[in-house]
Amino acid sequence: FHTPVEEAVTSAENERHRMSDFMQVIGEDHSVSALTQNYLRVLALCIHQLQTSSVTDETLEQDQEQLRDQNIGGWVGSLGRSLEADQALSCLEKSQSREDGQDFGFKSIAARSDSVQSVEEKEEIIASPAIDPSIAGRIKVGKWNFDAISAVQEYPYILRIVGTELLQNFSFVSRRSLASFLCRLEAKYNSDVPYHSNAHAADCANSLEVMLSNSGQDVHPLRTASCYIAALGHDVGHPGVNNAFMINSRHELAITYNDRSVLESFHAAELERLLGTACVLKLPKALEHKERQVRIAYILSTDMSKHMQDLADFRLKLGCKDFDPVDNVADHQLATMWLFRASDIAHSAKPWNIHRKWSMRVVQEFHAQGDRERATDLPISPLCDREHFELAKSQTGFLQFVCIPMWQELVRLENMVQAGGVQVMPRKSMSLNPTAGDRRSRMAGPAEPLNLMPELRESQTMSLGESPDPSCRVLNHSASFSVGVALRLLVQCQENLAAWQNLPGPDLPNAVREADGNDEDL
Numbered sequence: 001f002h003t004p005v006e007e008a009v010t011s012a013e014n015e016r017h018r019m020s021d022f023m024q025v026i027g028e029d030h031s032v033s034a035l036t037q038n039y040l041r042v043l044a045l046c047i048h049q050l051q052t053s054s055v056t057d058e059t060l061e062q063d064q065e066q067l068r069d070q071n072i073g074g075w076v077g078s079l080g081r082s083l084e085a086d087q088a089l090s091c092l093e094k095s096q097s098r099e100d101g102q103d104f105g106f107k108s109i110a111a112r113s114d115s116v117q118s119v120e121e122k123e124e125i126i127a128s129p130a131i132d133p134s135i136a137g138r139i140k141v142g143k144w145n146f147d148a149i150s151a152v153q154e155y156p157y158i159l160r161i162v163g164t165e166l167l168q169n170f171s172f173v174s175r176r177s178l179a180s181f182l183c184r185l186e187a188k189y190n191s192d193v194p195y196h197s198n199a200h201a202a203d204c205a206n207s208l209e210v211m212l213s214n215s216g217q218d219v220h221p222l223r224t225a226s227c228y229i230a231a232l233g234h235d236v237g238h239p240g241v242n243n244a245f246m247i248n249s250r251h252e253l254a255i256t257y258n259d260r261s262v263l264e265s266f267h268a269a270e271l272e273r274l275l276g277t278a279c280v281l282k283l284p285k286a287l288e289h290k291e292r293q294v295r296i297a298y299i300l301s302t303d304m305s306k307h308m309q310d311l312a313d314f315r316l317k318l319g320c321k322d323f324d325p326v327d328n329v330a331d332h333q334l335a336t337m338w339l340f341r342a343s344d345i346a347h348s349a350k351p352w353n354i355h356r357k358w359s360m361r362v363v364q365e366f367h368a369q370g371d372r373e374r375a376t377d378l379p380i381s382p383l384c385d386r387e388h389f390e391l392a393k394s395q396t397g398f399l400q401f402v403c404i405p406m407w408q409e410l411v412r413l414e415n416m417v418q419a420g421g422v423q424v425m426p427r428k429s430m431s432l433n434p435t436a437g438d439r440r441s442r443m444a445g446p447a448e449p450l451n452l453m454p455e456l457r458e459s460q461t462m463s464l465g466e467s468p469d470p471s472c473r474v475l476n477h478s479a480s481f482s483v484g485v486a487l488r489l490l491v492q493c494q495e496n497l498a499a500w501q502n503l504p505g506p507d508l509p510n511a512v513r514e515a516d517g518n519d520e521d522l
Contacts, residue, residue, distance in 0.1 A: 131157075136165040144210050144350065148203035149357045159186040159232060162202040166209055166228045170221060172282050181278035188236045188270060194364040196238035203358075205231035207346035211339045214485035216417040218326070219336060222291065225281070227340055230295040233271030234302055234344065238263065241369045243305065244381045248373075261303040268299040294333075298340045304402075307341075311406055314338060318412050325416060335413055342410060348403035348496065349489035355496050359395050392500045399497040407490035414484040 136142070139151040141162055152158040160182040167173050189198040208231050212219055219227070239246075246254040246262045257265040272292060275281075281288060301310070317323055317334065325335040347358035370384030383394060 131161055131164055135161055141165045141206055142209060144207070145354065146203065146206045147354050147357075148199040148206070149354070149361070152197075152199040152202075156191075157183075157186060157198075158202045159189070159198040162206050163228070163232050166205060167225060167280075170225050172222065173225060174280055174282055177278050177280045181274060181280045182232070184278070185233055185236060185271070185274055188274075190238060190240060193238055193240040194368075195358070195361040196235045196240065196365065200358075201232050201235055204234065204343045204346065208340060208343035211343060211346075211485060212336075215339060215414060216484070217332070217335060217339070222283075222287075223294065223336070226291045226294050227298065227336065229275070229280070230271070230298045231340065231343060233274070233295075234267055234299045235263075236267050236270045236274075238267070240365055241372070242381060243303070245369055245373065245378070248378045248381075249376070261300055261306075264300045264303045268296045271295065271299070298337055301337055301341055302344045307402060307406075311409065315409055318409060318416070323416070325413060338406075338410060338413070342406060345403060345406075346489075348399055349407060349493040350496075351492070352496055352499050356499075359391075363389075363391060363394070392503050395500045396497060399493060399500065403493050404490065404497065407486060407493050410486040411484070411490055414486040418484065 135155060139155070139158075139161070140146045142165065148158055148162075151161075155161055160179070163182040163185075164178065167178055168175055186198050189196075189201065191197070205228050208227055212224060212227070243254075243262045245251075247259045251262075253266050254262045272295070275292075281291070283291070314334070317331070322328075323331055325331045347355050349355075350358070366381075366384045367386040367389070370380050370386055372378075373380045373384065383389075
């Protein structure tokens with residue numbers, strides 16, 4: 001465009017309105033309607049890009065140069081879409097609607113006890129020692145600074161501790177079955193895998209709990225429980241290598257799942273296989289089937305090779321005027337799915353000492369895979385070549401191109417929930433550290449909606465200080481509301497990025513080797 005950005009946006013908006021009026025005139029002419037819909041989609045994308053455009057040609061050239069570096073480009077992955085997850089959720093959209101007044105069938109569960117499978121008929125109970133309920137509080141379960149890596153050194157059954165704390169008080173969860181299920185689930189995680197371990201699963205579930213508590217999203221208790229279960233099992237049985245290794249080595253799982261989201265499909269199947277014999281959720285069959293589809297979709301969405309394109313689609317969706325994450329079922333599910341996906345890489349926005357430990361763990365795992373690939377004459381996967389690796393540059397790329405753009409879109413999502421007098425869940429004092437009582441109060445059902453007061457109180461805000469990236473200040477964040485959790489996490493992520501950028505480079509590869517098996521030094 002040779003016109004100012006404002007004029008270009010106005011012109012595109014006028015064209016979109018004109019085409020919308022044209023669609024009303026043509027009515028049932030489906031062929032023309034489909035073509036017009038595509039045109040409107042392109043217009044919406046152009047408008048969004050114009051409105052959010054703040055990069056210069058020089059910045060774009062710098063980004064392209066960085067992505068050519070193997071230490072950074074490996075994080076970007078392919079440009080495919082998570083079709084499996086999209087298809088699973090689309091099935092739910094057709095059968096479920098908030099406008100129906102349907103409440104997940106909960107009002108009829110007690111009356112329809114005949115439709116609930118008997119727990120005693122199917123469950124397989126294994127011995128599971130009782131957990132001291134005070135442990136969860138001591139290790140900060142339910143708080144953002146929960147350090148799973150440190151906690152698992154003292155409590156090897158960390159997944160069971162977190163899972164019990166998050167799930168035990170739901171009325172539709174069988175406590176008798178829960179302990180056995182969590183024991184069996186944790187046992188299926190490989191203890192010798194540095195990153196994709198029971199500690200990562202526990203950290204993912206805990207991070208999701210904190211984000212759901214503070215996001216303003218009104219998530220039904222049953223869906224909340226499904227999210228927690230999916231988070232606890234989303235990497236169950238992980239072999240410590242990625243999908244590229246599975247495919248290149250012609251592993252049996254790659255053949256079984258046709259080279260498509262191999263590990264994610266395996267994790268979902270393993271989790272559902274365990275749930276099928278544990279009877280943790282006391283639900284009617286139809287309701288359990290619906291939640292099973294949600295869990296599968298959420299786990300499939302964690303395929304990082306789909307992250308970039310899915311995020312672009314999410315960004316486009318957020319730019320649509322009819323996007324409604326509060327009352328529209330499909331939009332609500334998409335929003336919750338992105339909170340789930342964010343919890344999988346939530347260490348990017350954890351305090352530096354915790355984030356750095358997780359970063360070293362994932363590097364250990366990558367390098368071990370690269371060693372196996374070199375030994376078996378397989379192509380060495382991106383980020384896995386120990387000999388040509390630069391830790392700071394790699395983590396900078398991960399935060400800059402994968403994590404920060406995601407947190408920025410979650411800030412936009414959070415603003416949409418808050419904006420326009422939308423009724424949202426009480427946000428307490430915007431604390432990232434909800435108490436156990438706060439969690440239990442949500443398990444009986446959604447709390448009464450609350451209009452946030454249009455004023456900023458110092459106790460509800462986070463001091464941004466000098467952010468490593470000034471662009472965070474131009475995000476579409478309304479000053480009429482207190483600083484939300486997503487913006488706070490974005491700022492923390494940017495601070496971690498600045499920390500990696502300021503670390504001396506030459507000694508870091510050696511630091512990775514020295515850190516192997518010695519997390520206390522990190």
